[in-house]
Amino acid sequence: MCRNIHQLHNFEPPATSDEIQAAALQYVRKIAGSTRPSRANQEAFDRAVAAVAAATADLLGELVTVAPPRDREVEAAKARARAEKRYAS
Known part of the structure; x- marks a missing residue:
């Protein structure tokens, strides 16, 4: 679940409120142990x-x-390269 939480500090442009909200949601999901809470x-x-x-x-x-x-684009390219290397067959 927490793989979707990315570093948000020191990027240009700065983190958006949507990115902050998504990270907060992932964090709470991890702590709660579920992706969807019950109605209660x-x-x-x-x-x-x-x-x-x-x-x-x-x-x-x-x-x-x-x-x-x-x-952001340079960091995303680096992450894609790491993923390709890690998951290459």
Whole structure:
């Protein structure tokens, strides 16, 4: 489940609210142990996702680095190359 959580800090352009929300959802799914909560747990699940997304946005807004921002396309190409090497038959 958590393979979909990607590093969001120090990219150009910065992480979008959709990326932050997706990471928060994946995190809560992992902690809860399920991808879909029951109706009885839906409200708590949704509150947890919102809280994690808010904390993530706050963290990303406050982090400081001297490293130059990384390019999303270059990092995606590197990840594809690693995957091709890993899963090559």
